[in-house]
Amino acid sequence: MGITKTEHFSKAQLEIAAMAKAIGHPARVAIIQYLLTVDSCICGDIVNELPLAQPTVSQHLKELKMAGLIKGNIEGNAICYCIEEKSLEKLQSFFGAILKKLEKKTTNKCC
Amino acid sequence: MGITKTEHFSKAQLEIAAMAKAIGHPARVAIIQYLLTVDSCICGDIVNELPLAQPTVSQHLKELKMAGLIKGNIEGNAICYCIEEKSLEKLQSFFGAILKKLEKKTTNKCC
DNA sequence: TTTTAATATTGCAATATTACGATATAAATT
DNA sequence: AATTTATATCGTAATATTGCAATATTAAAA
Secondary structure, three states: OOOOOHHHHHHHHHHHHHHHHOOOOHHHHHHHHHHHHHHOOOOOOOHHHHHHHHHHHHHHHHHHHHOOOEEEEEOOOEEEEEEEHHHHHHHHHHHHHHHHHHHHOOOHHOO | OOOOHHHOOHHHHHHHHHHHHHHHHHHHHHHHHHHHOOOOOOOOOOOOOOOOOHHHHHHHHHHHHHHEEEEEEEEOOOOEEOHHHHHHHHHHHEEEEEHHHHHOOOHHHHO
């Protein structure tokens, strides 16, 4: 069907999944990494940094924005994109919590 | 086209994207969380824990396995699934590195 | 050895994603 | 005002994902 049964999952599960899904494409990983290298988040040429056409990049940016991973400020005729720190913190603490739980059960490993 | 231009991205970017993509579905988030609650990774009834049919769950498990996030051990006629710690560590350090870089550029924020 | 239990695979329908050309929009520049 | 620059949106083709019924597989249990 290609449709996810969202109603059966918790809000937290849906949120983590949505953010992870947004990162789940190499172009979007590259966009995030590029946003980290530009110092003042003076944006602009994200398109030139990627091996993809402008509409495709625009679409990827939209998905990152909708997942709350980046935000954009209009600066004249350009748009300044930045990473949304809060969402990345959520992801890190999700994985941090998992690793913490894993360490607690070192006694009972079967694989 | 629905096809990703993988050849233009780095191995690291592809790996992070693949792992994130695997977590990018609420059922797979739920599976990971469930695997954390069972103490001895005596598996079995993951199907009963999820609001999805058995073939669907099996498919999600396969994707998690292919992304290297979980591993499965055959135990008689059942299969014991566990979380692959290394891959989660990779993800956490990816996000950790991002947050570290973000903290370094607090002076030049525009959004 | 037949049955049961646990999981995987196949096949398929519905929907989502990826990519891009064409076009639209909107502000800066000339 | 016309042009340029930066980005978004539309439309569409190719492919991927999600979900499940039906069926296969494989090992334990009866």
